Amino acid sequence: MEEKFKQLSEKLAELSDLVYASAVLGWDQQVYMPPAGAEERGNQLGTLARIIQEKATAPELGKLLEDLMPYAESLDPDSDEARIIKVNRKDFDKATRVPPEHVEKFAQVTTMAQQVWMEARQKSDFSLFQPHLEKVLELRREYITFFPDVEHPYDALLDDFEPGMKTSEVKAIFEGLRPKQVELIRAIAGKPQVDDSFLHQPFDEKKQWDFGTEVITKFGYDWNRGRQDKTAHPFTTDFGVNDVRITTRVAPDFLNTMLFGTMHECGHALYGLGVAPGLERTGLAAGASLAVHESQSRMWENLVGRSLPFWQHFYPRLKETFPQLAGVPLEKFYKGINKVQPSFIRVEADEATYNLHIMLRMEIEIALMEDKLAANDLPEYWNTKMQEYLGVTPADDAKGVLQDVHWSGGMIGYFSTYALGNLISAQLWEKILQDLPDLSDQIRAGKFNTLLGWLREKIHRHGRKFEPQELVQKVTGSRIDPAPYVRYLTKKYSEIYGL
């Protein structure tokens, strides 16, 4: 079996190298590629994707995994070897269920849909996008048919982002959460509003960049194993466990964009950099799921970066950097960066309203997949729900149903991971505070190493070994639970708004 495991490892290493190579090409495409290089880059990425798909579904790989299953069963179920075999077997099974023609057609349809979506959003005209969205939805429904054993059709989509997660679970979590979030926002709306006008003024871009760099260096981001570049749409990307890069953007007259964006991406990067070396080139050197990944980025961005102790440490440095903040006391600054204001745009939403944007999207996705909602009813449905949850109605489709790229790319089932990430971050945080009772003092002193050490030990090093629910259960003693997040929001905003 050792010989077979070695053969498997070689195949997985090759696959992993190709996936990383694609990631390098993708990073360059978004960060440095000259505009005219796009078509050729598309060819290169397409060729790599085809080779990856061939190798990921090769019968010899399937045979090896099949042969190794009894061996995996004989091992400690939590050992690296057992998990490498089992996780890859599931990946192989999923990949081989989908016919190559479907994969190709999906790539074509979504490439076109993304182009049209950009135009439709620019013109704020949903009718342009609708026929393309319908094609995407049709293909997603076809995709679901390749997994006839799912409990709910949406499970097949969800599993690509949250392995093992069921629609029924997510629904239950969100149904418990929604009324509490709606209630909290209404309570906040009844109180005097917070002033954050000082965040909206010119801030030197180079100084912003340097401040962000200083913060994430203190978080423990290792510049020997990563780097930061500018991009239009920030993201984090892994080229191995020793080269995990972040990208950020800087707004010339709004501080939050760089500030919280950089901390957010750093949270993702610390996860990638913390994966155990033993999982390198096995297909398991990645996050457990998108939600667990998001729990890390949101933790550093919000639980740490939007906390009072954090600013007790960093605010003097920030004022030194930006003298225009001289007249803004710490408490006012802290309230400003935590201002709650129902708005149309998800990516600009605050912590209190964010999850409601997500729930709206997920309800729509499930209704679409259950054939209970038609694409042409989307704009109206969207606006009605926005009014119900957030008390606002978008002026046009660009600020409403057309705002996100996800559906045009066929990413249905993705949104919920953002909200689940928030929940997991608060759930982990309660556990962390039990284990590290003086964490606030450490943060107030600009020390993040024990926090990072905890996350590495409990979360990062495991990579993709465990499914998200399994991992959360292992670490916190219970499955994903919205209660800690509600407690966190209620406490924080009660103090800020005097609820």
Added chain:
Amino acid sequence: MEEKFKQLSEKLAELSDLVYASAVLGWDQQVYMPPAGAEERGNQLGTLARIIQEKATAPELGKLLEDLMPYAESLDPDSDEARIIKVNRKDFDKATRVPPEHVEKFAQVTTMAQQVWMEARQKSDFSLFQPHLEKVLELRREYITFFPDVEHPYDALLDDFEPGMKTSEVKAIFEGLRPKQVELIRAIAGKPQVDDSFLHQPFDEKKQWDFGTEVITKFGYDWNRGRQDKTAHPFTTDFGVNDVRITTRVAPDFLNTMLFGTMHECGHALYGLGVAPGLERTGLAAGASLAVHESQSRMWENLVGRSLPFWQHFYPRLKETFPQLAGVPLEKFYKGINKVQPSFIRVEADEATYNLHIMLRMEIEIALMEDKLAANDLPEYWNTKMQEYLGVTPADDAKGVLQDVHWSGGMIGYFSTYALGNLISAQLWEKILQDLPDLSDQIRAGKFNTLLGWLREKIHRHGRKFEPQELVQKVTGSRIDPAPYVRYLTKKYSEIYGL
């Protein structure tokens, strides 16, 4: 046959995409990769190289090329299709003659030799490097045995860089050239020397960068299809015919490094950007040979960039940029950038002495391959020849036999391409001046578009369709000839040094 040609095109496109993907990873490695990413990047490049090798030697590709040969013979021999088939057939034949075990061993031995070379150069100790060089030479001799039909053993190595070129031809060219270059340098040495001290003073790096950018923008470098980044060892790299990037370095207190380095790399890039779209993804979208490539970089660097008309246009801008040059008249500046001074280091050599550095290396390589020289005699042989050709003796091996990376990487047969490139540049230039008699006036007016148009038409668009001698013959009416270069040097330096 059309169906078979289509099949061939698909295979060639796939291969080309993978080669470009490797190039992107290589560029990133040298330009932006964080240090700790090196090992994983090595894995990724190794995997890509193995897949490229597999596909480049796949029997189905060979069969297709074989089947298409009669078709190629039936076409216009200069047509794209005919050349695509023939050039790829030659590539396939060469690739399949070399056993995969040799390729792998060569990669291992040269990786190690490069590491040891770096240490040996640092310590200026040839004895450290010698055993590794011997292994490299042994493998190069083994490589030659895979091509038993060559006229001279060195031909097998030369052909990898200069397709179709024979050792006897290169020897004949250089033997005609050497005495004339040695004579010229002696004549210059007898004259009052030129002052270039004003080039060695602090120059703001950002301003240098911007000036270089301005120059190559005027040359016609298209920023929509390329970009420039900083690196330790400047190079140009192609990711397709619409994404050709240059890299440069800036010395804080010596102007020439950025100035001529940027123009040199731009010359390479203009070649890559000028390849006809019809050759895209066929394996022919590249230079005819290293020498022809070098003829382009040297032309923009020297024939254009070190000419008096060029500085008649740009010197006012340069003085505006760097007021420290205010007291240096144009003629003094022109002489300064063309100063001749025999030195130890090839990459720092001027136009008059450069080729002698090359001839020395090529004589050594041929003697090594003919078993007329042993590795342990190299340092002494090197120093003797340096004295004979240039009248200087390096103080140590770091400034002598250990200065270049090429041999540690197994690149034997490469050096001559630098000198041949110089010769071709002057040979083309004589032809260009016949076709564009007012070129000097155009350059004096900062106009480069007719020059670039000529190069695109005569050289660039053909890509790898023609072998170097064939291309030079087509364009100038004769094969590679050192006479124009000797005429160029003699005329230029007679004026500068009053010979």
